[in-house]
Amino acid sequence: MDATTVPCIVLQHADAAACEALTRGLSALGRVERAGSLPHALELTALNAAACLLVDLPDERRQRTALAQIAAAYPRTRVFVFAGALPFEAVRELLRAGVRDVLPLPVDAPACVDAVRDALAAAAVPGRLRGMSLAVMAGKGGVGCTTLALNLGAALSAHGAATVVDADAPPFGTLGVAGDLDSDGTIARLVRRRLPIEPGVLRQSAAAHRAGFSLLGLWGDPDDAAEMESAMPAVLDACTALSSFVVVDVGRPVLPVQRLLLRRASQVLAVTTLELAALRNLQRLVETLAAEGAAHAAPAIVLNRTAREASYGIEQAAGALGRPIAAVLPYAETMRARLDRGELVLEVEPQHPWTAAVRRLAGEIAARRREHLRTVLGVSGGHADGGSPGG
Ligand SMILES: Nc1ncnc2c1ncn2[C@@H]1O[C@H](COP(=O)(O)OP(=O)(O)OP(=O)(O)O)[C@@H](O)[C@H]1O
Ligand SMILES: [Mg+2]
DSSP states (O other): OOTTSOOEEEEOOSOHHHHHHHHHHHTTTSEEEEOSSHHHHHHHHHHHTOSEEEEEOOSSHHHHHHHHHHHHHOTTSEEEEEESSOOHHHHHHHHHTTEEEEEESSOOHHHHHHHHHHHHHHHHHHHHHSOEEEEEEESSTTSSHHHHHHHHHHHHTTTSOEEEEEOSSTTOOOHHHHTTOOOSOBHHHHHHTTOOOOHHHHHHHOEEOTTSOEEEEOOSSTTHHHHHTTTHHHHHHHHHHHOSEEEEEEESOOSHHHHHHHHHOSEEEEEEOSSHHHHHHHHHHHHHHHHTOTTSOOOEEEEEEETTSOSSOHHHHHHHHTSOEEEEEEOOTTHHHHHHTTOOHHHHOTTSHHHHHHHHHHHHHHHHHHHHHHHHHTOOOOOOSOOOOOO
């Protein structure tokens, strides 16, 4: 469930006074929809993709079957039933039907509200425990997005499972060439075949790079992009369920669906060189994204190929972009040939200052992830033991 959406709670209970008390208490947790009957409650649940459904225990078998069907069709909906003392068989039937909790009669409104609050909190945790997505973008082509995405994926794989996704506007993605890999197929092809976008399915279409990370192509055909728009949240969910770190090579975000990837990213890395054209275009891109709303996280600036095309200084670039510089990657003479041969600088030149800078960036990202996990899990962040690799 999206953290920004208000959860919908569907309530059906025969006692009007208890219903009033419940509605007052539950309103603090979400939008309460009241139903007069079980069929009405099920209809509201389906229409609203409700986070919670609270209903009287249906005494007809047919209605209990309908309740079980709703629970199966909407696995994210937590189902509660109001019931008096129940025989063992009845409890077992409810558990099998996917009911999460039985709320005793007569209704104790504050206790019911607590149970719903716990269920909502538990539902919110898995999303927040998922891996982080890092979108790599630029305002100008050729500044080093693909090189950074690949090498950052390799550097992050030392801290946890990492996947690099090619999301450059189709058909211009070059990740397969740079990673020296033949990916079995794109995610768009799975979507076209109406296959469920689940972690297991994605794992099968990912290619394994010898440096320890996985590589996924989002699409290949220019027509794929529009088709992918509605599937994108599911794609990102599946990727972040598969890997602690999902590096998305967006390049120039010219398509609406690429902007969606930026909006949903845990962190956006904006790559530029110190050339006027690259700096100016990045500035325009950052302004455009800011104008699109606060949904975009402020990007972290990565300066690439410094010392070579140094028309501007690092301070000047930071000033012009109005943001601090997250990483400075020096010019690396041998880079071009390496990319063509599908070699990772990180692997073949472990001592290069460029490699050291990318590893440092990966270390900072991994530290942020550990800190986030500690906060979500409520465990203390006091140990300076380096922590264990995330997820
Ligand atoms: N730090 C660097 N030093 C020297 N060459 C570099 C450096 N970073 C990238 N390059 C070279 O610049 C070229 C462009 O790099 P890359 O393909 O990663 O950029 P890109 O932003 O993904 O480009 P595109 O717009 O085509 O997607 C490549 O030949 C690469 O080897
Ligand atoms: Mg590229």
